[in-house]
Amino acid sequence: MVFWVFGYGSLVWNPGFEYDDKMIGYIKNYRRVFDLACIDHRGTPEHPARTCTLEYKEGATCWGAVFCVRGDEEKERLAMAYLENRECEYDQKTTVDFFKDGAIDEPTLSGVIVFTSTPDKESNKYYLGPAPLEDMANQIATAFGPCGNNRDYVFSLEKAMFDIGHEDDLVIELANEVRKVLGITGLGIPKENSSSNRLTGPPLKPKSPMSPHKLLRLPEAISMDT
Template identity: 75%
Template sequence: MVFWLFGYGSLVWNPGFEYEEKIIGFIKDYRRVFDLACIDHRGTPERPARTCTLEQIQGAVCWGAAYCFGGGPEKEKAAMEYLQRRECEYDQKTLVDFYKEGDTEEPALTGVIVFTSTPDPVSNKYYLGPAPLEDMARQIATAFGPCGNNRDYLFLLEKAMFDIGHEDDYVIELANEVRKVLGVLGICIPKEKRLLGPSHIPLKSLVSPINLRRLPEAVAMDS
């Protein structure tokens, strides 16, 4: 049996598992939001980070990457166990249709798994919900955990979306607000993460995603 997974956050640039194939594309009627708490990767229980989840919005489009799992039951089981540990803040696995660029009518894949979260802070303790842009930026600018800074998660996502040719305006706006906060706090932003002139787009990677095939399984987990 072969199954597919859609990644829209750190899975876009750091899947952390072996896969048979990677396809850039999108899902419909969902948008990416930073409404989920992370307390074990990019944040702590005392100072949770903000990471991506999906919000259902009719007519919205969310770009990312679909990964194909194969290699037999043992490898598939190991990959799913890894993902369930890594994506522990997400309380749902949803099945979606996945579309490739240039074909918005017929899905390229059906029954693709995507990790999502219930948008209810009562039933889902990790759901933070929306907040003013400035408040979110301050939280992201200062949170950190075992896998690194929350702000790097955001900057890496911004860069990953640029690398696949589908920038997310919401991610760019939030990243630019975080840069403002870092400037006020006197925190230096590495050169590769600074704005490049009026385009407000970070430096494009010299490595094309189409060449990124497999990653070793033993990598730091992220969400």
């Protein structure tokens, strides 16, 4: 038995489950947005965090990592149970084509799972919707929950995308805006130079080697990865 799951948020740097294979690559026609509330990991019901989701946009690409779980039924069950508990804000699963780094025309894998959620505030209580960059940064700078604070989620995602060589412009802009709110300058060192509050982030943004292509539309859904 085997299944593949695509990660584009915290799964990229912290999958948290036993897997047998990993590849860097992308899915087509989706982009990251920070429109999803997190109330039990990086935030609370009173002060929700903002975590990334995916929204449909024709011609976009979303880079991340795909993980393979291969083995017996029990191994697959345990991995999926872990993911469903971790991705508790989702309301459905979607399957997509995955393209390995360097692939363009033909998908490397089909039927890859991503955890998805409908972009509707009435049917999905976790959907926050878009907001101005400054408002999102202020919310992220102050939100925290049992698994840590919201700002570290954004900074870790920024670094993770830097490490795989495919940074996301929105993640960079949002991380820099959060640094402004926190009074962080340069390489992410607070003005007060407090070692307990020291946060890091990559100072440079390499260009992705991939250029846009005309792409086929995938099922309309918001994918999420908290």
